[in-house]
Each structure stands twice: as structure tokens, then as C-alpha cells.
Amino acid sequence: MEQKELNAIGWQCPKPIIETKKILDSFTEGILTVRVDNAVAFNNLRSFAEDKGLGFSSEEENDIYVVHLQKTAGHDGGGVSGRPVVVVSSDKFGKGSDVLGENLMKSYLYSLTEVNPKPQSLIFVNSGVFLACQDSAVLDTLATLEEQGVEIFACGACLNFYDLSERLAIGKVGNMYMFVEKMNNAANCIFI
Amino acid sequence: MSTGCFVLTFDSTHQAIAMEKRLQGIFQAQLMPTPRQITSGCGFAIKVKEAERRQLDEALQGAEPGYHLYLLENGDYIRQ
Numbered sequence: 100m101e102q103k104e105l106n107a108i109g110w111q112c113p114k115p116i117i118e119t120k121k122i123l124d125s126f127t128e129g130i131l132t133v134r135v136d137n138a139v140a141f142n143n144l145r146s147f148a149e150d151k152g153l154g155f156s157s158e159e160e161n162d163i164y165v166v167h168l169q170k171t172a173g174h175d176g177g178g179v180s181g182r183p184v185v186v187v188s189s190d191k192f193g194k195g196s197d198v199l200g201e202n203l204m205k206s207y208l209y210s211l212t213e214v215n216p217k218p219q220s221l222i223f224v225n226s227g228v229f230l231a232c233q234d235s236a237v238l239d240t241l242a243t244l245e246e247q248g249v250e251i252f253a254c255g256a257c258l259n260f261y262d263l264s265e266r267l268a269i270g271k272v273g274n275m276y277m278f279v280e281k282m283n284n285a286a287n288c289i290f291i
Numbered sequence: 292m293s294t295g296c297f298v299l300t301f302d303s304t305h306q307a308i309a310m311e312k313r314l315q316g317i318f319q320a321q322l323m324p325t326p327r328q329i330t331s332g333c334g335f336a337i338k339v340k341e342a343e344r345r346q347l348d349e350a351l352q353g354a355e356p357g358y359h360l361y362l363l364e365n366g367d368y369i370r371q
Contacts, residue, residue, distance in 0.1 A: 202308050205322040206335060239319075 101129030108136045108163065115140045116147055119168065123153070128172040130154075135164050139246065144168070146248030149216050150182050182219040184285040185211075186278070187227035192291060204230070207291065208240045217249050219285070222278050223270070224254040227291075232258075232266040241269045252277070297347060298368065299337040300325050302357040307335035310358060317350050318343050328368055329361065 103122055107115035115135055122131050135141055141157070141164040148155035154169030191200025192207050208230075211217065221244065223231050230237050231253045245251055251270030258264045258272065282288045301307040307322075314320035314337065321338040329336070339347050341362075351358070360371040 198308060199304070202311065202322055202335060206324050209321060209323045236315075240321075 101126050103129065103131050105131060105133045107140065108134055110135070110140070112140055112143055116143050119144065119147065123151075123168065123170055126170050129170055131168045131170075133166045133168065135166065136162065138164075140164075141166065142246065142248045146182075146217065146219070150219055152181055181286050182216050183287040183289050184220045184222065184281050185218045185289045185291060186222045186224060186282070187230065187291045188225045189291070190226045190229040201236075204291075205237055205240070208237050208244070211249070212240060212243045212247065217244070217247055218289070220250040220252060220281055221270075222252045222254070222273065222281065224257050224278070226257075226261070228253045228257045228261060228263055228267075231268060231270050232263050233268045234266075235268065238268055245269065254278070295341045296363050297339045297341060297344065297371070298323075298326060298329070298361045298363055299339065300329055300359045300361065301333050301335065304333045304335055306355070306357050307333055307337065310354065311335075311337055313354075314339070314347075314350055318346050326363075326368065 103126075105115075105118060105122060107118065110118075115133065119131065119133055133144060135144065144164075144166045145155060145157075147153075148168055154171070155166070157164055157166045159165070187204075189200075190204065191197055192203035193200055211221075221241070229235060231241060231251060235241075241251055252273035253267055253270050255264075255272040255274055258267060299310065301310065311320055311322050318339070323336050323338050325334055325336040351360075361368040362371055363369075
């Protein structure tokens with residue numbers, strides 16, 4: 100069983116995750132202790148551990164987060180992710196009343212901020228991309244999810260179709276190849 | 292959920308949606324599912340920051356009955 104330490108203080112994301120992954124990939128079994136000095140890096144490490152099925156524990160010492168990641172034997176540390184991928188294909192939740200659907204969507208996305216495990220990714224396609232654009236009523240909620248380590252993607256073709264390419268307010272632009280890979284590699288894929 | 296905030300619950304979904312629309316023009320009100328600890332009411336609730344109490348009281352003046360106000364403190368919902 101190996102034991103290593105990584106001092107990632109002062110590093111900006113995604114460097115702490117990249118270096119953490121490199122070390123864990125070299126382990127068969129062991130514990131890696133990572134020190135980071137900001138909440139974003141800490142949350143990303145927690146999401147990474149959930150994503151990869153690693154043991155996770157942490158403590159805080161003088162504004163420094165000390166994170167312990169445990170990899171057990173037989174764990175390949177990658178491949179199929181345990182956290183769901185959520186595909187949002189409309190700006191409303193369900194069919195029926197538009198007003199009800201808009202409010203159900205607000206309620207659904209807010210709920211994601213409070214439950215665990217978080218999705219690894221939120222993928223907005225078709226009219227769902229409106230939710231990630233300027234004037235969306237859920238931008239604050241999406242920003243919270245992003246801080247909590249959820250990746251947010253909006254379909255580039257859809258942004259273009261709705262003439263929203265200049266109005267994307269959160270997340271990154273993705274294409275269908277990326278979405279297909281994410282869906283295929285997820286243990287669980289949820290369509291809204 | 293974060294502590295130190297108010298949660299409004301409603302007897303009907305229509306009331307919740309109408310109130311959310313009404314409050315949005317005054318301050319930021321977050322629509323959310325009704326917390327599981329509060330069993331009564333419809334499925335929608337509205338979260339309001341504790342600091343917005345004065346504006347909330349003003350906004351609720353003249354509102355139709357059928358809403359219920361709770362203060363979330365240390366994990367407990369205290370009926371106001």
C-alpha cells in the first residue's frame with residue numbers, strides 16, 4: 100500500500116485534479132493526501148473522488164484543506180463514472196402547462212444543489228440551452244452547481260439554431276461527440 | 292439547506308407560482324421543493340434570505356391567505 104502527499108497550495112484548477120489523477124493512476128492501492136487552499140479545488144477533489152469511487156476524507160487546518168483519497172486494489176480509477184449525467188432537452192420540465200413546467204424546472208435544478216451525489220455533468224440541448232443563457236431565471240442555481248463541481252455544457256448547434264451563441268452565460272459549449280461520450284461512459288444517464 | 296432563511300409554503304401550486312412572480316420584482320426569491328420536514332402544503336416553496344424580512348413582510352401585506360412562513364434555524368423550521 101503506497102502513501103504519497105501532494106502540495107497543491109497556490110495551484111489553480113484544473114492543475115490539482117490533473118496532478119492528483121497522475122499520482123493515483125500510478126497506484127495499485129494506496130492513500131494520497133492532497134493539500135489545497137481554495138474551496139473550488141476542494142469541491143473538485145470531492146467530486147473527482149465520487150466520480151472515481153475513491154475513499155474520501157478531509158479536514159481543514161488554518162484555511163488549508165487536507166484531503167485524503169484512498170484507492171483500493173482492483174480499482175481501475177477510471178472508465179464508467181458513478182455520478183449521473185443529466186441531459187436537459189427543454190427549458191420546461193415535463194409536458195403540460197408551460198408555467199408549471201418552468202417552475203418545476205427551477206425546483207428540479209435547485210434540488211440538485213442540495214442532494215448528493217451531484218451529477219457529473221449537466222448537458223443542455225434543444226430549448227434547454229435557454230436555461231444557460233442571459234436572462235435565464237436559473238443562472239444563480241447553475242453557478243452554485245458549477246461551484247459544487249458539476250460540469251455544465253450547452254449544445255453549440257442548439258445555441259446557433261436559437262441565435263443564442265452570444266448569449267451563453269454559464270458553462271461551456273459542447274458538441275454531440277462530446278455528449279455521446281459522456282452519456283456512454285456514465286453509469287446512469289437522466290433525461291429531463 | 293442553508294440556515295438563517297425564511298421558507299414560504301403554500302396550500303396550492305397556483306398560489307406558489309403567483310407569489311414567486313410577485314416577489315421576483317422586489318427581491319430574489321428562490322423557488323424550491325417544499326422541504327420534507329414540512330409535511331403540509333403544495334410541492335413548491337419559496338426561500339427568502341433572512342436579511343429580506345422587512346421587504347418580505349411588506350410584500351405579504353394584502354396577499355391572499357394560504358401561505359405559511361417558516362424560519363429555518365439550525366435545521367429546524369419554526370413557524371412564524
